[in-house]
Amino acid sequence: MRVLVIGAGPAGTRCAERLAERGAEVTLAGAEPALPYDRVALGRVLSGEAEVRALITHDAARLRALDIRFRAATRIAAMERAAGSATTARGETIVWDRVVLATGSDAVRLPLPGAELPGVFVYRSIADVQAMRRAVSGGATAVVIGGGLLGLEAAAALSMAGARVIVVHALGWPMERQLDPVAGALLARQLGATRRLRFVMPATTEGIEGDHHVRALRLADGSRIACDLVVMAVGIRPAVALAREAGLQVSRGIVVDDAMRSSDARILAIGECAEHRGVVCGLVAPALAMAEVAAATLLGEQRAYAARPDTAALKVSGIAVWSAGEIAPPDAEAVTLSDEEAGFYRRLWLRGGRLVGAVLYGDTADAPFYLDLLSSGRPVEPFRARLAFGAAFAEAA
Numbered sequence: 447m448r449v450l451v452i453g454a455g456p457a458g459t460r461c462a463e464r465l466a467e468r469g470a471e472v473t474l475a476g477a478e479p480a481l482p483y484d485r486v487a488l489g490r491v492l493s494g495e496a497e498v499r500a501l502i503t504h505d506a507a508r509l510r511a512l513d514i515r516f517r518a519a520t521r522i523a524a525m526e527r528a529a530g531s532a533t534t535a536r537g538e539t540i541v542w543d544r545v546v547l548a549t550g551s552d553a554v555r556l557p558l559p560g561a562e563l564p565g566v567f568v569y570r571s572i573a574d575v576q577a578m579r580r581a582v583s584g585g586a587t588a589v590v591i592g593g594g595l596l597g598l599e600a601a602a603a604l605s606m607a608g609a610r611v612i613v614v615h616a617l618g619w620p621m622e623r624q625l626d627p628v629a630g631a632l633l634a635r636q637l638g639a640t641r642r643l644r645f646v647m648p649a650t651t652e653g654i655e656g657d658h659h660v661r662a663l664r665l666a667d668g669s670r671i672a673c674d675l676v677v678m679a680v681g682i683r684p685a686v687a688l689a690r691e692a693g694l695q696v697s698r699g700i701v702v703d704d705a706m707r708s709s710d711a712r713i714l715a716i717g718e719c720a721e722h723r724g725v726v727c728g729l730v731a732p733a734l735a736m737a738e739v740a741a742a743t744l745l746g747e748q749r750a751y752a753a754r755p756d757t758a759a760l761k762v763s764g765i766a767v768w769s770a771g772e773i774a775p776p777d778a779e780a781v782t783l784s785d786e787e788a789g790f791y792r793r794l795w796l797r798g799g800r801l802v803g804a805v806l807y808g809d810t811a812d813a814p815f816y817l818d819l820l821s822s823g824r825p826v827e828p829f830r831a832r833l834a835f836g837a838a839f840a841e842a843a
């Protein structure tokens with residue numbers, strides 16, 4: 447069986463590996479010039495803590511040992527379903543019996559005036575990080591648009607690399623999708639104190655000024671922030687163009703069933719480009735779980751993908767913040783344990799006697815306990831009075 451895996455991110459690489467281990471003839475085509483690498487760890491290169499080569503997960507020797515035909519810098523431009531072939535951007539033809547689409551996401555670029563100026567970046571790939579590192583050398587002022595998980599990670603890394611960093615965020619507190627306002631305020635305070643990040647929020651960006659290079663960010667209230675570089679960390683969009691042009695069913699992502707099959711059973715989709723039961727994932731754990739299921743499907747095994755609740759943890763050392771499930775749903779009861787002065791805060795949301803969401807700040811050791819309650823839907827009534835104190839107290843009850 448000749449399998450063409452399109453996209454050499456974590457999902458595509460994992461699937462290729464599983465298939466090759468079991469004897470499939472696998473071609474892994476990746477648009478990026480690099481060997482497969484750990485995208486999650488890009489912040490360590492941006493901050494200067496690690497070299498690019500430390501991120502490589504599959505070097506040439508390992509790919510050879512697995513007998514995977516790896517094609518770097520190979521963008522697949524079209525899929526010819528009737529012919530069972532694909533065409534690369536350079537015009538070569540690759541023949542397949544099965545395809546795994548693992549094209550991931552593209553970082554969103556805000557369509558602001560000035561967005562195309564040199565000095566405006568997104569944060570997604572090795573190439574992005576290398577370009578940002580060149581721009582911050584010598585001490586620069588960086589504006590990060592977007593105070594979500596990725597924006598804060600970029601901001602902390604740029605600060606570590608020597609830049610003065612200002613985070614411009616549309617909402618009143620950072621990570622608003624994962625945190626309630628209290629935890630968000632604690633986070634902004636701690637990032638200001640320990641990473642020297644300055645927050646401008648809520649604020650709407652209106653344009654980027656400069657002639658041949660970025661000079662300032664202009665806000666909707668008319669104010670300007672002078673800067674040398676702008677990083678847009680405002681979200682991702684599933685990369686579905688190839689699938690759409692091939693006539694596959696695409697909604698927000700490429701629509702797949704529990705076995706990861708697209709609307710054409712010979713073509714599977716996994717990772718951030720796939721949409722399973724109406725949900726598109728944005729984290730590496732579900733992307734890898736989908737890769738395992740897709741490999742099993744192609745090997746003729748029965749395996750169904752089951753989504754788990756998303757969890758969010760910020761990778762900035764010294765900052766302990768974690769959340770999962772529904773955050774501040776209006777129809778839920780809330781339980782709070784808080785010592786804001788000490789930087790400790792915990793808020794849990796319950797509905798029908800079950801945990802539906804949790805935010806932990808300052809101490810995240812109990813995250814596995816709350817995640818288990820969320821995933822299993824186990825009733826919490828028997829130990830509700832002790833629930834906020836964590837596993838040791840609740841389970842003792």
Ligand SMILES: Cc1cc2nc3c(=O)[nH]c(=O)nc-3n(C[C@H](O)[C@H](O)[C@H](O)COP(=O)(O)OP(=O)(O)OC[C@H]3O[C@@H](n4cnc5c(N)ncnc54)[C@H](O)[C@@H]3O)c2cc1C
Nearest residue numbers: 453455456457477485521522549550551717718728729730
């Ligand atoms: C800086 C950063 C930090 C992150 N931190 C975390 C974290 O802490 N925890 C977490 O869970 N997740 C994190 N993520 C998200 C995580 O990286 C993604 O969920 C994961 O990479 C998704 O894997 P994927 O294989 O589906 O897609 P991707 O990693 O996007 O890989 C897709 C690959 O396909 C290639 N491609 C696209 N189109 C084509 C084509 N037509 N032909 C050939 N190749 C193509 C792309 O170039 C890309 O290399 C982070 C992401 C970034 C950018």
